[in-house]
Amino acid sequence: MRRATLASGVIGAAVAAVAILHVPAVHRSLAARGAPGGAACPFGYGAGARPVDLEARRARAAALRGPTAARARPALGFTLDATTAADVTAWAVAHDLRCDRRRGGMVVECTQVPGALVPGAGALAATAVWFELGPSGRLASIKTVRRDPAVAAVASAFTAAEHAVTARAGAPVRRDGSAAPELLARGALRQAMVEYRFTDYRAVLRATNLGDGFVLTEEYATLVE
């Protein structure tokens, strides 16, 4: 219990750090520096894109760009800068998925999505898939969380996703850690990461040992303004 309380505190503290950003004075400071959300939630909940948001997005995209364009921009079967919320909704209805619109409709969150519907990481189902729409109302990024108690499932999913993105988009710019099952299983918080950066596309894959299971997180995002 003591350890649990402590652990709660650590994450709680980290979460609290984020929460600080919602304190009015901090929030105003962020807004002045170009963070999205203006005088509302800095995460943008309930707020549409504003000029300051667009500037911040451009600055972030510029900082993340690689030197060349991606050969293709894989995004779990969806099309960055093209797929709309209506498309996602139709997809969800067709497959009887539970999805909710968040943040003023700028994000669609779907839970318990079968792996076959978000291909790229083998058959591993997604605990959650977040579709983020850009200012144009078209798909800006997809993020997923896939969890499994077996290290082999997540390690192979990470490898499959890495191979898929590399084959279609190009080589990664950064990797850290190893997704070899024997290494990933050695202890909690062991992690393998690979990042791709192009002029028009960014992808980040992480396989993490969370102590009570293994998690694959994916992010596929457009960098097109």
Added chain:
Amino acid sequence: MSISRHRTTALVASLFAAGCSGDDISPTVDAAPLGSGPGATVKCESSGKNAFDTYGANAFVAVNKKIFANVTTEITGHSTTNLGDSFAKVGSGTPASTADDAAKFEGKLAAFLVYAYGGPNDITYADGVSYHGPQDMVAAHVGLAITSAQYDYFISSIVVPALISSGVMHGTGGATSPDDVTTCFAPIVTDAAFKASIVGK
């Protein structure tokens, strides 16, 4: 409180202040574990000491700042749905756990991290205010409705990268390539009861 503990409290305060100003100061580490927090007896593979005694206050400042940086990147990218909408409630006082102002939040965070990983129970933070490390963090999550997926994403995409990029050793394990992320940081944040105490509250 012992003289040694007072001394360390002052040291921690000065280091946090230095961390905020970007100065680089190497902390002095006491020979024996000072703190009483759960991490006080959890030993890092690289040193055989707890995390606070191994890395010192500067590293804790660095991790804290990196967490802020990672979250800010998420915010700037306008892509923080994965962290949930609970943050929008902070500062509102609804739920009650969200009532603290920014300065108090930051001081409490610093105090808790130092305490949790084997440092002193109390610190005087950079703002000159004294903060108590042992805190009821479970209560801080009541009403926030954090989901399991949000929690997993936060740990894997915010916390772990913050630890690694702040210099916490994450080798393959063993004397020649120690893994402190796993041996002395992870046990505190990956306890099963820990997650249960946060998610769905």
